[in-house]
C-alpha cells in the first residue's frame with residue numbers, strides 16, 4: 054500500500070492540466086491554498102491508514118469542488134416563489150430595466166451628481182429627484198435618505214428634539230429588525246407622549262396632550278397589523294387641523310406609501326402619498342423599495358421650511374444616498390409619468406396586477422415539465438394566496454396559483470425545499486398543509502423555473 058510518497062507536491066499539482074485550468078478560473082493564490090488544504094487532509098488520512106495512491110488521485114477533484122463551492126456567492130440571483138411579492142429577506146422590490154440601466158451607467162462613469170451642468174457650479178444630489186417627487190405627490194418639497202427608518206429618525210429629530218411627540222397608543226408599531234417606534238423616538242431625542250388607548254383614540258385625547266412642550270404629532274400607518282372591532286382613530290384631515298391649531302407639525306409615516314391607487318389591481322384602497330399630502334400632513338415619509346418598486350431609500354415630502362430644516366440637520370449627511378441609487382430612483386420615478394405603461398415596466402406592480410387566470414394557465418403549462426425534472430415528487434396545480442409583503446395590506450391576500458409538490462415520507466416537503474435552495478439558482482417556495490408550494494405570481498418566464506430546476 055502506497056504511503057505519503059504517493060502524494061504530489063503543491064508545485065507539481067499546479068503544473069498539471071487541471072492545476073492550470075483551476076488557476077485560469079480562480080487565480081493562483083486561491084488554487085494554491087485549496088491544494089495545500091487538501092494535501093494536509095490527505096496526509097492525515099494516510100496516517101490513519103488510507104492508501105496514498107487513492108488519496109493522490111482524489112485530490113485535484115476535491116480541491117476543484119472546494120474552489121467551485123467557495124466561488125459561489127450566497128448573493129446569487131434566485132427565484133422568489135414564496136407568494137410574497139415584496140419579501141424583505143429576499144431584497145424587496147425587483148427594479149425596472151430602466152432603473153437597472155441607469156444604475157449601471159452611474160457605476161461606470163462620472164456623472165453630474167452635485168454639479169450644475171448649466172452653470173458649471175455646485176449642484177445638489179437631491180435635485181435629481183426633488184422635482185419628480187413634488188410632481189408625483191403634490192408636495193412643496195422633498196428630501197431623500199437611506200431608507201424609511203432613517204426618514205422617520207431624521208424627521209423626528211428635526212421637528213421634535215427635546216420636546217414631546219404625540220402618538221396614538223394604537224400606532225406604536227414594531228416593524229421588525231429592531232425598528233420599534235418608541236426606541237426610534239428615544240434615539241431621535243424626542244419624548245414619546247402616548248395618546249388614547251390601543252383600540253380607540255379620539256380628537257380630545259390629542260387635544261388634552263398638547264401643551265407648551267409639544268414638538269409634533271406623529272401618525273403612523275399600522276402597516277403590519279390591523280386593529281379590528283371596537284375601534285376609533287382620528288382621520289388624518291382632522292388630525293392635521295388639530296396640529297395646525299396648536300401650531301405643531303403633523304408627521305405622517307406611511308411606510309409602504311404607494312404613488313398609485315392599488316384598488317386598480319383589485320386590492321384594498323389605501324391612501325396614496327399624494328392623498329396623505331392633500332389631507333394636510335406637514336411631512337409624509339415612505340419607502341423606496343416597498344410598493345414604489347425602486348431601490349432602498351426613504352423619502353420625506355412636504356412643507357418647504359421643514360424640508361429645509363431637515364436638510365440642515367447634520368444627520369442628513371450621514372444618511373444620504375449614493376449616486377447609484379439616485380440614478381435608479383430617478384429612472385423608477387420617471388416611469389410613473391407614463392401610468393399607461395407602468396404595470397408593464399415596473400416589476401412590483403406587474404406582479405401585483407397579474408390575474409389569477411393567467412398564473413393558473415402558467416401553472417398548468419409548467420406542471421408536467423416540472424414533474425419530468427423532479428421524478429421523485431408529485432406536482433399538481435393548486436390555488437394559493439399571494440401577499441404584498443413588507444408591511445402593505447398585512448391581512449389581505451391576492452388570489453394566485455402555483456405548483457403543489459409532495460413526495461414519499463413526512464419530511465418530503467422539507468427535503469425538497471432544501472434541495473431547491475441548494476440549486477445554482479435557488480428556488481424558494483413555502484410549505485403549506487404538508488406540501489411545498491411554488492406560487493408563480495412572481496415568475497415572469499417559464500424558462501426561468503425550468504432552467505433553475507435543470508441546474
Ligand SMILES: *Cc1c(COP(=O)(O)O)cnc(C)c1O
Pocket residue numbers: 200201202203205228232273274275276277306307308309339340341342350351443444
Ligand atoms: C416599512 C416601514 C418603515 C421602515 O421603512 P424601511 O424602508 O424598511 O426603512 C417605517 N414605518 C412604517 C410604517 C413601515 O411600514
